[in-house]
Amino acid sequence: MQYADPPPATTKSERSLTGGLLTLSAAQFLIALDFSVIFVALPSMGAELNLSGSAVQWVVSAYSVFFAGFLIAGGRIGDRLGARNMFIGALVLFGVSSLLGGLAGDASLLLIARGAQGVAAAALQPAILALVNTTFPAGRERTRALAVWGAVGASGLAAGVVIGGLLTTVSWRWTFFVNLPFAVVCALAAPRLLPGRREGGTRVPLNIVNAVLCTATVLVFALSLTLAADSGWTAPATLISLAVGAALLALFVVRERTSRQPLVAPVLRRTRSLVAGCGSSALYMASVAGVEFYLVTLLLQDGRGYEPLAAGIAFLPLAACITLGNVLAGRLLNILDVRRTLTLAFAIGAAGLLLLGLSTSSHDYLTALLPGLVVSGLGHGMIYTSMFVGGTRDVADHNQGVAGAMMTTTQYAGGALGVAVVVLVLGADIGDGAFRAAFLLAAGLAVAGAALAWTGFAASGKASTSAPDEEAAQDAPAHLAEDGTGRDHAERSLAGESPATGSVGR
Template sequence: MALTTGSGTGAAPTRAGHAALAILAVAQFLIALDYSIVYVAMPSIGAELRLTESTVQWVISGYAVFFAGFLIVGGRAADRLGARRLFVGGLLVFGVAALAGGLAQEPTTLLLARAAQGIGAAVLQPAVLALLNTMFAAGPERNRALAVWGTTGASGLAAGVVLGGLLTTFSWRWVFLINLPLAAVCALAAPLLVIAGSAPRKTVPLNVLSAVLCTGTVLALAIALTSAASGGWASTTTLTGLGASLVLLVAFTVRERGSAGPLVDPVLRRTRSLVVGCGAAALYMASVGNEFFLVTLLLQQLRGLTPLQAGIGFLPLALAITAGNMVAGRLVNAFGSRRVLAVAFGIDAAGLLLLALLLHGDSYLADLLPGLIISGLGHGLTFTTMFIAGTRDIADRNQGVGSALMTTAQYISGALGVAVLVLVLGPAPDAGRFMWAVLLTALFAAAGVVLAWFGPRRSPAGDPKGV
């Protein structure tokens, strides 16, 4: 695989291309690992730090809220200041915050560390995607690179669910401390191995007011949705957050329309493939993306498995996701991203439907495993393909914020989905409640089929089969 710069000015040796891709893939592994490794450690964290059930969820939600809130700003900063610079900075923030979380002796320190980790990841994720999309030429080359990126991320999910259960048997603190060596290796290697990508646009300053309004909008909405999952839709925090997010959104829109240097380039709003990509990301998270949340509860609360047993129970799902990611790039090259994305969402829907219909049984192998494997394959296909399709038409100068818009849509949808699923499950979910919750995720996957198939029909460069 040759490595090219975003401007097409030259190519680096194949070995250098592989080394750079490896660093970016390890960084994605780190983000995915942190997402899944904490789930099975939650009961142990809550017990040692004496957290209430409504507070312990913020170990995950605090990370997710700040991650979603700072993504667009992180993406624009990567475009303005240089993606490689932000890549290293994001890794440093993420690593230091992980260390603080692992050493935390009381809840406040842990929750602040998780918020800082979210901010670090919000800078890191769009920087990774911006580097991938500017270093590798659009078409088969970039598709292969994104497939490697997605596969490594899925491997992180697989490693996280197993390592989370294993490390928690010693101490939950290791689920945070394990991030340190990976972050250190990537931060040290990036300046040597990763090409900077498109040149920083120092002549155009970051729109600070738009950045504050945008971050405030997403933060308020994310907090409101997270509060809805624990305190209900009528709670003061939920209603206040929804109201604040609406006011801030109006202010952000007015500011963007009147600004000479908007945070979100107007051309992105007119890029139909990106708009469809954001919709696909939202439906992906509302369907198979929230499967981890449901399966965690299903295995530990309904089936009564230990953290280690639950981690092992997750493994086939995570391995199937990895397999789906591995073949996504080749399928897109052969059939086009529109067709592959529609089929991927169809596989998601079929797997989730099968899981919903069989989960009443007592056998893991007969009743849960088939649905987990099928939905996992679709999950991997969907994740890689939606980023190939959504970022294909974005110019190098906007790759950071374009990728961030897709990821923001993904995580806001995840927060909304969890809030709705908690409502469906109720305070004491039984098998029937779980069935309806999983059926709802299957419905979102079916909506993804429609969106993918009836999205942009024109053929952008590098995708002769159409998006």
């Protein structure tokens, strides 16, 4: 591995890099697993703890709302404290909250544990992406690393449903306890295998007021979408939360435009590839990821009467194809470019959702569900890797944490909005026709993703930074600009090199 400036005291061996990538991939698997493992356990959980229907829904929503709400602040705090430090701290919180969730004897403690898991995931996700992007240089090495990370992480969504079905046959509590080995092993491995901040590294400023406003804005909007799915768009609670969210958003935008140290650096808002990546991640979760998982789980258990274990096994082909899709994307990105690969990936995902929609009248798994799961799974895996490669390719090291957080925030916001709309499409009396309409809607969103990928990314696979050197220099930390090195730092960041002062995760 080459460094633009004097290397750290010890040069990382290929074995160490591989171990670090496996550690980061395992942590990403943990995040995805924790999100999906809970679904098939919800009926058993509700029965044992006497949870109402709305309380059961909040077991999922408490995680999603706090995850989305704290991502941007978590990314910027990680950029300031160091990605590895944030990685370890988040894993500790993840382990403690998972233990509490598994031991919960009532709804209150269970929901608190799920909310804490969401906060931990919000700190962990951007730290993982920052460490991947700052450890491996842009190009083939980073693409290969993101393909491995994506293959392991994305498969966690499908594997979570399978593992959840298996664990629920013993006790739903094991869907929490299963997180502990991942959290402990990754936290212990991090100091030895992951790079830390170099001495004299960049201290990324944190605007506390803007961080609070950002978190509150996303929290309230995520709550609004959850309430819309649960109570309807015209319910008073939904309308009030939407109004409060709009007011907080307006205040946040004003603060960001007038602050000397905004939470989201202006150069990030002007980076076309990052904006396209955020849009792609939202449409990904609103189609072949979050919405598809929700629909297929509902179709299998409520529409077809599958038991939790059987539903988990039915997801196995999807999990395998997601992994295959990630590997395939890693190779295609080196042959084609992000624009063509991501467009193709969304088109494949749309085809799979279309197959699922057209087959809802048949109750045979092999001829009706399996083809759609296979095709959509390939598209799912290809999208996951491609959108992160394209979305973060033009972002400097010191902004990788918040850039990754931006993509993940839009990803889960897109999923929450997609589910809220799908609930309206399904209606109260869910039949084969309602499922068909919902799958076709998801397919349409995937087509929109393909259109965005084609128009949003540059035709060339090379970096396409929309901000000129002068703008990047203005966005450099104040102490760098003052001593005359800010421009040099920005120029080398735009060139894909490491800044002289070091960067998060290096």
